[in-house]
Amino acid sequence: MDLVKLKTFYTAAKLGSFTKAAESLYLTQPAVSMQIKDLEQEYGIPLFERIGKKVRLTRAGEVLLPMAERILHTYIESHSAVEQANSSVTGKIRVGATSYTGIHFLPEIMAAFQHRYPDNHVLISLQYARRIQAMLLENEIDVGIIGSNQYRLLEESILEQELYHDRIVAVVGARHPWADREYIMTEDLAEQQMILPSKATLTRQYIERSASTKGIRLKLAYEMENISMIKRMVEHLLGITLMCSAEVRKETEAGWLRTLALRDLTIDRKVIMVFHRDKPLSSALNSFIDFLHQTRDEFQKKLIGTQWID
Secondary structure (H helix, E strand, O other): OOHHHHHHHHHHHHHOOHHHHHHHHOOOHHHHHHHHHHHHHHHOOOOEEEEOOEEEEOHHHHHHHHHHHHHHHHHHHHHHHHHHHHHOOOOEEEEEEOHHHHHHOHHHHHHHHHHHOOOOEEEEEEOOHHHHHHHHHOOOOOEEEEEEOOOOOOOOOEEEEEEEEEEEEEEEEOOOOOOOOOEEOHHHHHHOEEEEEOOOOHHHHHHHHHHHHOOOOOEEEEEEOOHHHHHHHHHOOOOEEEEEHHHHHHHHHHOOEEEEEEOOOOOEEEEEEEEEOOOOOOHHHHHHHHHHHHOHHHHHHHHOOOOOOO
8 A cells, every 4th residue: 555645645635635735745746636536446346426526435435544644643643652762862772792701791891871761671691601702693682792802703793792800710708728828820820629600601711721832731529610619619729710700700709719810821701792893783782982081990890800901
């Protein structure tokens, strides 16, 4: 159905004249007559009775008139809704995050974001970094917040922007013999029972690659996916671990765990935002991205600290 012809029909019916309809729509009278004729051919029935210069609706025209009004009104509403969606900072935002960023960064970030933009609806999906990249390529999420390292390569169509700077540290229990030390050497790790996350995690991959460059072979005592369980086992002196400082911030503040710097090995971890370069940015998504940039220094200090920033 042609909305232009439907609007011409509606205007002619309301004004009771093809001539007045032509003036209202800035058309010629023959153009109005042709559009009405085309519409009548489409429906296969006359919509107007023509008596001299006056026209009036047939029974079929009377049935069509309120429907035409609803259709035209819906069309106008659709434009208004689309314009509002484009200009409003409210909407749905689909965020992908790893367990590292999702657990240790997003809760505080989202609390502040929702306080500023309370009408946004945010869907968060916790996945491995590789899966988040695939979800961006398939348009299953709008933006990803993941940990980055020098060994991971992004697809060319995925853009990244750095948010925060973290570092991997050694973590021991508060009653461990090393608990009062500020740092250790990499070779010291070889004598310890290690509790490490799954090989699928970027942290584990980064640790093993970095240790390998130093010629260190780690003694793996336990391997598990649950970071909270790793920390509990370290607390009970079943071994030590290596993880990002943000992951043990609360436990070290509570005095349950201690962190030690690696004196001769720097293993930096960056938190980055990733998104598809061809992704149209809605106002809601733009507001979220801008918020992350505006509050970057605040959350760097709050969630990690500034000790790792050069």
